[in-house]
Amino acid sequence: MRIAFLALAVAAAAISPAFAAAHPSGDDSTALIDACRAPESATRTVPGIAVADIPAAAGDLPGLLIRDATNQAEARLYYEPAFEQMARAHAPCWGAMLRDLAQVVPETRLGIRWASIVLTSDRDYVPPRDGTDARWTALVDGDEAHLEQFLFLVMPHEETHSVQTARRDGLPRWFEEGHAEWAALQVTALVRPEVAAAQRARHAAAATDADAHLGAWGSMRVSPEAIRRQLSPEDQQRFDKDPDFDPPGPFHFGPGDIVSDESNLETRYAAALALFDALEAAHGTSAVREWIAAVLADPEADPVALARTMLGEDLTPLLA
Numbered sequence: 578m579r580i581a582f583l584a585l586a587v588a589a590a591a592i593s594p595a596f597a598a599a600h601p602s603g604d605d606s607t608a609l610i611d612a613c614r615a616p617e618s619a620t621r622t623v624p625g626i627a628v629a630d631i632p633a634a635a636g637d638l639p640g641l642l643i644r645d646a647t648n649q650a651e652a653r654l655y656y657e658p659a660f661e662q663m664a665r666a667h668a669p670c671w672g673a674m675l676r677d678l679a680q681v682v683p684e685t686r687l688g689i690r691w692a693s694i695v696l697t698s699d700r701d702y703v704p705p706r707d708g709t710d711a712r713w714t715a716l717v718d719g720d721e722a723h724l725e726q727f728l729f730l731v732m733p734h735e736e737t738h739s740v741q742t743a744r745r746d747g748l749p750r751w752f753e754e755g756h757a758e759w760a761a762l763q764v765t766a767l768v769r770p771e772v773a774a775a776q777r778a779r780h781a782a783a784a785t786d787a788d789a790h791l792g793a794w795g796s797m798r799v800s801p802e803a804i805r806r807q808l809s810p811e812d813q814q815r816f817d818k819d820p821d822f823d824p825p826g827p828f829h830f831g832p833g834d835i836v837s838d839e840s841n842l843e844t845r846y847a848a849a850l851a852l853f854d855a856l857e858a859a860h861g862t863s864a865v866r867e868w869i870a871a872v873l874a875d876p877e878a879d880p881v882a883l884a885r886t887m888l889g890e891d892l893t894p895l896l897a
């Protein structure tokens with residue numbers, strides 16, 4: 578799989594020169610980096626980002642409403658009272674990260690509402706179910722590294738998913754995850770370069786483990802356990818030891834035996850990111866963003882077909 582990706586990048590580079598990464602730059606990035614450099618030591622302001630209080634409703638936590646005047650987007654950061662200062666210190670940074678994420682995703686719609694974050698020490702926190710909000714729990718338990726990972730790595734990834742979900746359904750899993758990781762790491766690299774580098778190193782290690790079979794990710798298949806329980810004890814042993822063992826049927830399956838193919842996840846995340854990286858290396862960031870925008874804009878659009886027409890790339894060997 579890794580060789581195939583390298584081949585893709587090299588072949589594509591031969592016919593189309595690589596462009597310099599076109600990351601949002603200048604004032605926006607400077608404000609973002611400043612706001613996120615030391616969120617605990619000082620509350621920094623970011624031009625165009627306003628933070629207002631959300632008084633606690635009955636049975637709910639207080640929060641902060643973060644509004645971005647440049648794209649009218651809104652985000653909410655709820656907090657247990659003990660973490661009020663932490664919330665206030667992180668809010669401008671979080672707003673700036675979301676502004677940057679909107680550019681890299683790209684999310685061009687104005688006035689979107691991002692998924693919310695809750696700062697809590699309660700592992701079992703359950704948000705009020707008012708049906709309008711998705712809240713992600715940032716566990717504040719003194720483990721600063723955990724909180725850093727969550728805010729600066731996990732949340733940009735999950736917020737990319739929230740854009741995908743708002744725009745359309747029916748996206749293949751490899752596209753959802755590759756896009757989310759690719760977009761998120763661009764933001765992470767600006768505000769926490771060491772966190773982004775560590776994540777890329779993890780992906781690089783996982784990429785070599787096995788074939789990713791990206792195209793089958795999330796597809797429906799028969800659970801291996803549903804087959805295993807119908808085998809003789811001898812065949813069960815062989816089934817457990819030999820991945821190539823194809824036990825003879827017939828088998829009977831019920832509805833609970835059909836599961837989504839979620840195997841080999843680490844390799845698949847890595848391979849999905851590598852696919853987006855390879856396209857970016859070959860065609861430049863702007864072209865990849867245009868491809869993504871076209872995929873998100875049309876509920877019927879097939880990313881593979883659009884990669885062929887817009888980028889001249891045949892992705893099918895990479896999804897096999």
Ligand SMILES: [Zn+2]
Nearest residue numbers: 734738754757
């Ligand atoms: Zn994901």
